Amino acid sequence: MENGAKGCEVVISGKLRAQRAKAMKFRDGYLISTGEPKKHYIDEAVRHVLMRQGVLGIKVKIMLAHDPEGRMGPKIQLPDNVIVHEPKEDVPVMQPADQGMGGQGYEVEMRHGDRGETTAPRVCGEVQGMGGGAAYDAEPPRARAALEQQEILVASAA
DSSP: OTTSOSEEEEEEEEOSSSSSOEEEEEEEEOOOOSSHHHHHHEEEEEEEEEOSSOEEEEEEEEEOOOOTTSSSSOSSOOTTOOOOOOOOOOOOOOOOOOOSSOOOEEEEOOEETTTTEEOOOEEEEEOTTSOTTOEEEOSOHHHHHHHHHHHHHHHHHO
């Protein structure tokens, strides 16, 4: 790991301390185990050690780091390597200038009767192609009906 490896795994198997055979795994770092990149990135070695009690097997896998020059590791990059770029500066979106085509929204206050009470402003806009600045309300139908009912009640009370 100190020499630039991304990860390593050591597996020792055989009769370690008792009569029954066991396998012990030691891992550190990042290690891929499947796919095409395994052929390029994993360096593997197996050795057999003859002991008095029996044979020990030692398997070592080392995952090499990417090297663009190909000296200390493979030239090809991992397929799942993700590069995160710095975000671009946001340019404010400019609204086009009014060219007499309508579409400009404006607020309308509703006045009730003689008392001069006002309701919350509603957003209205021009309907394109109607000519003469015909306006429509941007209210849903139920809200519009409630406001009209309120205007009728206020007008009848005055």
